[in-house]
Amino acid sequence: xxxQSAITLLTQIIIITVSFCLILGARNFMIPQTSLSKVAYITxxxxxxxxxxxxxxxxxxxxxxxxPRTPVTITANITPQTGxxxxxxxxxxxxxxxxxxxxxxxxxxxxxxxxxxVDPATExxxxxxxxxxxxxxxxxxxxxxxxxxxLTVHPPIMGNTKAVILEVFKIxxxxxxxxxxxxxxxxxxLCISVFVMIFGQKGNMFFWLGIFSLSAGTWxxxxxxxxxxxxxxxxxLYLLSYIGLFTLPIPLMHFAIASIDFKNPNPxxxxxxxxxxxxxxxxxxxxxxxVPFSKSMHLFHIVVPITLCFLxxxxxxxxxxxxxxxxxxxxxxxxxxxxxxxxxxxxxxxxYTYRFAxxxxxxxxxxxxxxxxxxxxxxxxxxxxxxxxxxxxxEMRLLEFQVEEQKKxxxxxADNEERLKQQRHDxxxxxxxxxxxxxNENEALQKYLCSLIENIPTAQKNYCENxxxxxxxxxxxxxxxxxxxxxxxKLTVLQSHEQILDNELxxxxxxxxxxxxxxxxxxxxxxxxxDLRSCLQYELLTITMDNSFDGNLVVVDGKIxxxxxxxxGIGLSSIQSVAQKHHGDAEFKxxxxxxxxxxxxxx
Numbered sequence: 377x378x379x380q381s382a383i384t385l386l387t388q389i390i391i392i393t394v395s396f397c398l399i400l401g402a403r404n405f406m407i408p409q410t411s412l413s414k415v416a417y418i419t420x421x422x423x424x425x426x427x428x429x430x431x432x433x434x435x436x437x438x439x440x441x442x443x444p445r446t447p448v449t450i451t452a453n454i455t456p457q458t459g460x461x462x463x464x465x466x467x468x469x470x471x472x473x474x475x476x477x478x479x480x481x482x483x484x485x486x487x488x489x490x491x492x493x494v495d496p497a498t499e500x501x502x503x504x505x506x507x508x509x510x511x512x513x514x515x516x517x518x519x520x521x522x523x524x525x526x527l528t529v530h531p532p533i534m535g536n537t538k539a540v541i542l543e544v545f546k547i548x549x550x551x552x553x554x555x556x557x558x559x560x561x562x563x564x565x566l567c568i569s570v571f572v573m574i575f576g577q578k579g580n581m582f583f584w585l586g587i588f589s590l591s592a593g594t595w596x597x598x599x600x601x602x603x604x605x606x607x608x609x610x611x612x613l614y615l616l617s618y619i620g621l622f623t624l625p626i627p628l629m630h631f632a633i634a635s636i637d638f639k640n641p642n643p644x645x646x647x648x649x650x651x652x653x654x655x656x657x658x659x660x661x662x663x664x665x666x667v668p669f670s671k672s673m674h675l676f677h678i679v680v681p682i683t684l685c686f687l688x689x690x691x692x693x694x695x696x697x698x699x700x701x702x703x704x705x706x707x708x709x710x711x712x713x714x715x716x717x718x719x720x721x722x723x724x725x726x727x728y729t730y731r732f733a734x735x736x737x738x739x740x741x742x743x744x745x746x747x748x749x750x751x752x753x754x755x756x757x758x759x760x761x762x763x764x765x766x767x768x769x770x771e772m773r774l775l776e777f778q779v780e781e782q783k784k785x786x787x788x789x790a791d792n793e794e795r796l797k798q799q800r801h802d803x804x805x806x807x808x809x810x811x812x813x814x815x816n817e818n819e820a821l822q823k824y825l826c827s828l829i830e831n832i833p834t835a836q837k838n839y840c841e842n843x844x845x846x847x848x849x850x851x852x853x854x855x856x857x858x859x860x861x862x863x864x865x866k867l868t869v870l871q872s873h874e875q876i877l878d879n880e881l882x883x884x885x886x887x888x889x890x891x892x893x894x895x896x897x898x899x900x901x902x903x904x905x906x907d908l909r910s911c912l913q914y915e916l917l918t919i920t921m922d923n924s925f926d927g928n929l930v931v932v933d934g935k936i937x938x939x940x941x942x943x944x945g946i947g948l949s950s951i952q953s954v955a956q957k958h959h960g961d962a963e964f965k966x967x968x969x970x971x972x973x974x975x976x977x978x979x
Contacts, residue, residue: 961976
């Protein structure tokens with residue numbers, strides 16, 4: 377049932393995610409198509425490089441190689457309609473946009489980006505042309521970057537504001553949507569981590585998963601051109617995109633360490649430290665204008681996928697070599713994530729395509745979704761375990777209180793038994809003397825005295841040295857006698873043990889005998905018996921018990937279900953808790969019609 381519930385939940389999340397993508401990816405934003413004018417891509421242009429005679433080209437076009445600060449002028453004849461705007465994108469290069477020699481916008485001004493950047497960041501802008509309903513000359517004056525030998529010019533898009541925005545969203549809306557979902561998922565996971573940390577230390581795995589989601593989200597959010605239309609700060613987006621990419625594997629490795637109990641986590645720790653040092657070094661090189669992010673990006677486009685593949689290989693090895701359940705749960709998602717990251721290696725070697733980046737972003741989102749589901753199931757199981765532990769603790773305290781009271785009662789009975797023992801001995805002699813003194817004169821009196829002498833109860837039997845345990849065993853031995861259960865014992869329990877309290881011993885022996893008598897009472901045919909033994913060797917107390925039972929045993933997930941109620945037995949759990957507290961354990965199994973109990977603990 378739990379597996380079916382998880383599959384149902386996963387299916388629902390996938391359906392909701394795909395539906396959300398389709399809704400947000402619609403071109404018309406729920407607006408009738410007839411209300412929008414068509415956009416025009418300005419592709420046919422004249423180009424002049426460094427003042428040379430212009431030539432006709434088609435955009436997009438990459439000019440290479442170019443010396444730093446080489447002027448490139450692009451002109452085109454356009455006829456804007458009333459209300460038309462123009463969308464322009466520059467890639468790390470200053471630019472000025474003119475409409476009939478009227479400056480409409482300037483990109484990459486010297487005071488628009490910090491000193492630690494030699495070139496401005498990639499910038500997008502929608503500019504008003506201010507001249508309509510006639511042919512004008514659109515002139516774009518670019519200056520090639522200093523830190524790269526390539527100047528890429530993208531075709532401007534002309535149309536009314538709404539149509540241009542929708543056209544840009546049609547191209548970059550899906551990456552933008554995925555980045556927003558990753559940021560939202562990261563914030564949600566961080567909130568969940570605070571809640572989970574209240575219940576246990578495993579909450580840090582949700583924290584690192586949230587940081588990983590935020591790193592992936594900031595990378596995609598910062599480099600998406602559609603984001604530039606919403607946030608007019610290209611330098612901030614520049615820093616977000618590169619830092620998000622550089623730090624991407626670090627929280628993922630910490631998440632793996634937190635969620636998987638590696639036999640040897642040192643390789644993951646070393647990889648995490650290595651990536652952290654690389655990130656710090658890249659930031660310092662950018663800060664001192666030695667190597668910009670746009671160049672160190674090429675290294676990280678290779679290192680990040682390699683690191684993810686190394687992490688996936690380590691997790692697969694852990695699951696196969698040590699049969700680690702945590703590694704098995706995380707193995708498939710991390711392998712899938714590593715595979716979709718491999719195309720990123722080619723993104724820095726060939727013309728950049730959003731398809732490769734989008735594939736990686738989709739892989740990240742689904743990885744977060746799958747691991748989030750596993751995290752949710754973990755929370756549910758952890759809450760259930762905590763509730764059971766609280767209930768068991770309460771019942772253990774109640775049982776200990778009852779045993780303590782029983783122990784006091786046992787000591788009182790033991791003291792009374794000592795006095796009664798002497799009185800029984802004296803009474804037997806007194807009655808014998810009276811019988812002799814009667815000189816057989818009264819036959820009825822003789823019979824009465826003989827009856828009194830025979831019916832004097834015998835003293836309590838000593839099963840072991842420990843008075844508290846002996847009282848418990850005497851109580852259950854009497855019950856066995858009344859129910860016709862053959863009870864045999866051979867016990868070695870000292871008056872006091874250095875490690876174990878008397879009430880803890882009473883918990884073990886009391887629960888063992890109570891369960892055994894209850895099991896014997898259900899035996900319809902055959903001999904009913906209980907054989908209880910204990911020995912003390914090398915400071916290790918071992919207790920074994922064999923008893924007859926009806927052969928009906930219900931075991932669920934290794935736990936024996938109680939025959940008294942529709943739940944797992946508290947008595948056996950109490951025995952195991954006491955044993956584990958003293959560096960031991962308890963085992964319960966059956967052999968046909970015999971129930972076998974074994975307990976060992978350090979005394």
